[in-house]
Amino acid sequence: MPKLTSAEVQHIASLARLALTPEETQQYASDLSAILDYARQLQEVDTDHLHPTASVLPLRNVMRRDEARPGLGPAEALANAPEQQDGYFKVHAVLEGSQ
Amino acid sequence: MSSLPQTIHEARSLLRSGAMTSVALTEAYLERIVQKEPQIHAYLHVAADAALAQARTADERRAAGQDAPLLGVPIGVKDIITVQGMPATAGSRILQGFMPPYEATVSRKLREQGAVFLGKLNTDEFAMGWSTENSAYGVTHNPWALDRVPGGSSGGPAAAVAAGEAVAALGTDTGGSVRQPAAWTNTVGLRPTYGRVSRYGVIAFASSLDQVGPMTRDVRDNAILLEAIAGHDPKDSTTFPEPVPSYVDKLEGGVKGLRIGLPREYFTEGMHPGVEKATREAVARLRDLGAVVEEVSLPHTDYGMPVYYLVATAEASANLSRYDGVRYGYSAKAPDLLENYLLTRGSGFGQEVKRRILLGTYALSAGYYDAYYLKAQKVRTLIRADFDAVFEQYDALIAPVAPIPPYRIGEAPTDPVSLYLLDVMTLPSALAGVPALALPAGFIEEDGAQLPVGIQFIGRPLDEATLFRIGYAFEKDRRPETEDR
Numbered sequence: 001m002p003k004l005t006s007a008e009v010q011h012i013a014s015l016a017r018l019a020l021t022p023e024e025t026q027q028y029a030s031d032l033s034a035i036l037d038y039a040r041q042l043q044e045v046d047t048d049h050l051h052p053t054a055s056v057l058p059l060r061n062v063m064r065r066d067e068a069r070p071g072l073g074p075a076e077a078l079a080n081a082p083e084q085q086d087g088y089f090k091v092h093a094v095l096e097g098s099q
Numbered sequence: 100m101s102s103l104p105q106t107i108h109e110a111r112s113l114l115r116s117g118a119m120t121s122v123a124l125t126e127a128y129l130e131r132i133v134q135k136e137p138q139i140h141a142y143l144h145v146a147a148d149a150a151l152a153q154a155r156t157a158d159e160r161r162a163a164g165q166d167a168p169l170l171g172v173p174i175g176v177k178d179i180i181t182v183q184g185m186p187a188t189a190g191s192r193i194l195q196g197f198m199p200p201y202e203a204t205v206s207r208k209l210r211e212q213g214a215v216f217l218g219k220l221n222t223d224e225f226a227m228g229w230s231t232e233n234s235a236y237g238v239t240h241n242p243w244a245l246d247r248v249p250g251g252s253s254g255g256p257a258a259a260v261a262a263g264e265a266v267a268a269l270g271t272d273t274g275g276s277v278r279q280p281a282a283w284t285n286t287v288g289l290r291p292t293y294g295r296v297s298r299y300g301v302i303a304f305a306s307s308l309d310q311v312g313p314m315t316r317d318v319r320d321n322a323i324l325l326e327a328i329a330g331h332d333p334k335d336s337t338t339f340p341e342p343v344p345s346y347v348d349k350l351e352g353g354v355k356g357l358r359i360g361l362p363r364e365y366f367t368e369g370m371h372p373g374v375e376k377a378t379r380e381a382v383a384r385l386r387d388l389g390a391v392v393e394e395v396s397l398p399h400t401d402y403g404m405p406v407y408y409l410v411a412t413a414e415a416s417a418n419l420s421r422y423d424g425v426r427y428g429y430s431a432k433a434p435d436l437l438e439n440y441l442l443t444r445g446s447g448f449g450q451e452v453k454r455r456i457l458l459g460t461y462a463l464s465a466g467y468y469d470a471y472y473l474k475a476q477k478v479r480t481l482i483r484a485d486f487d488a489v490f491e492q493y494d495a496l497i498a499p500v501a502p503i504p505p506y507r508i509g510e511a512p513t514d515p516v517s518l519y520l521l522d523v524m525t526l527p528s529a530l531a532g533v534p535a536l537a538l539p540a541g542f543i544e545e546d547g548a549q550l551p552v553g554i555q556f557i558g559r560p561l562d563e564a565t566l567f568r569i570g571y572a573f574e575k576d577r578r579p580e581t582e583d584r
Binding site: 009012013014015016017018019020024028031032034035036038039041042043045047050051052053054055056057059062064072076077079080081082083089091092093094 | 196197198200201293294307333336337339399401402404405406408409416420423424425426427428429430432434435436437439440441442444445446448450453454456457458460461464470471473474475476477478479480481483514515516519530531532
């Protein structure tokens, strides 16, 4: 299996929204290559007619009544916000020309 | 200090007889925390005032003729489980200062049953690790050998219980994080059946694997604590509706006639001879007690490590996407939104967490999903089938917990594959969702230190009662290790 390149790690890091230093990128390229190489042994297992296990539970489609219940109020929901304004979470503008 | 009760059941009888108040008991434990913490560092947060207030309330309730299973008993909680009024960091810088606006169902249940919360206990960041060395807030030291790790990720709870800094504690086990630190600190730790205990209010790592588990001084306490936290929760749709049995009532059934399997795949190449010896001795002891122990095979055991590290990291990469620097937790406060995401997460998460997010993102990404994530989920089906097959003929399995005894702080293997193989004996049962109870099985003497070794009993889904029954008989037969650390 070819080793992961720094460019591939950078791509995954951007998907995961992680800023990495060049040293971290190199280290993770080597780490991930080793782990994925080890994981290649799974390919030797015949799984053609098997269902994937997403959950081990025998439970399916657990329903509850659709009724109003108390939830978090605005003050509680915002209590941990790094920045807030007028009862909202505050983020930087993402559209051009907006403030 | 020698009269200080060290178990829930001892504390309870003193409190019930009036020989000790909860305030006196809580003060004594807080004093012990002050004494021990400079060497151990099990706690990330000690809530002395709140604990004493809860103890006073417990004493008032008792004076008014009330009782409850944990009334007035001081316990600790791993810092990945939310408790109202206490910070929750999950051992991560990204949650520094986070005050949860609600609390976990397990904490609410303990509170309702009268427990006193001493504080929050150290963990590897987001429960990802073996040692607490991945905590952003410093490593916890093993009470049995202070230069060694206590195991992890629930190393704080394990060390606190072993050092007598809490009567009992709650940890979490995603791939072995309750059992391995229990084995390395001479304490008892249970990974319950997946779905037996609510995950509501527990900071998520891998949602198809995470379970809260009791960490205690003995098996009886573990049964008491599981009874207190188990059961259906409308707030967690993955909890079983089946009623919780009385585990304590069934402790004394003995092991005579029970059929116990010894999986041959768990005797791995790199295993420390002391671990193998302790396991063989445990088998001999169970046979002496009347159990039938036979070698069995779980043929897909070796695939547990790669399956786990693809499935758990994929789930983690999704769960940890919520840390965005906008709604709670650390924010890098960069000048634009994308940059803020990148820098907040890049500097808020530690090395191991980033490695796992990257691995999980890769396993889920276009072009690799089928080869890695889907393949892993299919092999997971085979791992579960291994357990289903042996449990048709055996009541439980006995196996080692970790291939080596606790290592020196800073001396973990450096390559990720060797590191991830440390979990090889706890991963398959976690992937299968079956319960497993780890308990003390002896010591390895190394450089003048007594290093604890554990064994685990693995059981059928929802059959924790049989594990407690075997564990209780096994523990009773061993020389009790009550020495205080």
